[in-house]
Amino acid sequence: MVLRYLVRRGSRPQQGGRSRPSPQLLVPLLLLCVLMVVTVVFEITSRVEPQQQQHRNLTRLELELEESTSSRSSNIKDLGAAPQTKRATTRAPAPVPVARQLASDAKDNNWQRNNNLSGPYHNWRLFKADYQEMLHNLRIYVYPDVFINNQSFARVFLPHPNPKDPKIGNYFSEHAFKTALLGSSLVTSRAEEAHFFFMPFSINAMRNDPRLHSVKSISDFVAQYTNRISSEFKFWNASGGADHFYACCHSIGREAASKHHDLHNSAIQITCSSSYFQRLFISHKDVGLPQVWPRPPHQLLNPPHARNKLVFFAGRKQNSRIREKILASWGNDTLMDIFSGNLSFPYEEGFQRSKYCLHVKGYEVNTARVSDAIHYGCIPVIISNYYDLPFANVLDWSKFSIIISEEDVAFLKKILLSVSRQRYLTMYHNLCLVRRHFRWHTPPRSYDSFYMTAYQLWLRRGLQLLSSN
Structure with missing residues (x-):
């Protein structure tokens, strides 16, 4: 409409009744056309760019995850851990096809913009750097009961002979954590350099022991064991138990610390019962443990x-x-x-x-x-x-x-x-x-359930320093 108006205003009659635009208006008309084309191109670009940016962000995050896994593998090998096995390549759908599907639909742009480079993480780069520091510096001392097989309650402390036994069911994560810890590079035999101390009793093993199977007997045994290590070793009293931790899973383990005041209030409970509903769970101190059943590690996925x-x-x-x-x-x-x-x-x-x-x-x-x-x-x-x-x-x-x-x-x-x-x-x-x-692995692999749980301990290393002062 604007062009037609300008042409009429600027036209002058010619022979035969025809008219043509005045030369003085040709330049403004051309500039106006160029401006309109630029505006249309800019509008199209502004709509496409967010999808392309997310595509790049998601792909870049995946590359970082892959690179960090391979580099972390060499770091762990240097620290004395077993070499990492090749990561499974059977996962679906592949990243690029999913990203293409994302780019084809822009119904929720606000949500898309918020799903930035960190992907499913609050801050991937910050976590990655701190995680690497943990791998190099975190040290855990395990009380020697876990290595003694000739004591009366040896099965309560020894690692499970077959932690992937399907019969373990809801208690699998409890056994998997202990097995992974003992096979990791985080364990130290020098207690003076340890950040944390692991109390290696197994709630599931007590549950299956006819001498200890009741909730009352289990809590009594745990209280007596805590008193024993506090009298035989100096480490508990040095921090009031704030740098000690134990692992338990499923319902019966939630009362394990109920008979020992300091164990409940100071020690770290790594538990599947991570609920504010549970009276013995303290969120800023305790650690939520993923409750996992023994399953084949490489599960092919149905695409959306x-x-x-x-x-x-x-x-x-x-x-x-x-x-x-x-x-x-x-x-x-x-x-x-x-x-x-x-x-x-x-x-x-x-x-x-x-x-x-x-x-x-x-x-x-x-x-x-x-x-x-x-x-x-x-x-x-x-x-x-x-x-x-x-x-x-x-x-x-x-x-x-x-x-x-x-x-x-x-x-x-x-x-x-x-x-x-x-x-x-x-x-x-x-x-x-x-x-x-x-996922749980033996030996543990970088970023698996064990190392993610160990990272939660790493984040709590300041609490035990405050408690010891």
Whole structure:
């Protein structure tokens, strides 16, 4: 319209009734055309650039993860650890195809801009640098009971002969941590250089010992053992127990420290029962341990387009009003696989064919469902008001999971359906990146569950200094 107006105003009649633009207007007209073309190009570029930038950021983060793993492998070898095995290459989907899918959908640009170079981490570069320092400097002294096989309660302290035995079930992480620690370069025989001291008793081994199987007997034994090491060694009294720690998993271990005041208030509890709901869990002091079942480490993942169910959950409803509500609301929903009782298909299949997998608080929050979901590439949906998520000071759980308060469970389906395709694909991509942190290896591998848990100890090394002053 503007061009037509200017042409009319600037035209002058010629022979035959034709008109042509005045020479004085040709230059402004050309400049106006150039300006319009530049404006259109700028608009297109501004829309495409955010997707391209995220593509570059995600790819760059993955390259850093791969490079840091290989470089960290050589560092650990220098420290005396066993050489690292080659990382599994069977993971799906591949980073570039997912990034291309992300670039094709811009429905949630604000969320996309927030998912920056750090990917699923709060600050990848900061974590990476501090993690490397931990590998070189952290030292842990293990009390000698773990090496004595001729004492009365030797099985309580010795590492499990087969920590990958499926019968271990919910206690697998407890045994895997001890086995990994003893096979790592972090252990020192010089107690004077240690940052922390490991109390190597096993709650699961006590549970299976007929002399100690009750909760009362276990807590009595742990209290007596704590008194013994405090009298035989000087290290406990030097810090009041603040630099000591023990590992336990599942429900029976949560009362282990109940009979010893300093063990409860000062020592670090590495536990799967990492919940504010538990009276003996102190969040700033204790460490959340991923509850993992023994599973094959290299699980091929179903890509997003092959997941035809919105939600999967299977569990008892008797001990949870939230589970009862979910089953009553969506037990017959064809988009969701919600079950209580026996399944008509393998349990693992529910994770593999679903986009989202529910972690719903039962009597307690500690279950292996979160790590199962991560293992099978299913976005965890965490419905619990009291769960202290593992590695939450390193991992930004909002980047690869959805957290819903118990009060909002009635809106579960609406919340999940409102997640844009772009955001889901980004969460799935981030989930692939964090899977390594929820795996156990013997010997341990960089960034696996053991080293991530050890890093949590490293972050707490200042607490024991404050307690000893």
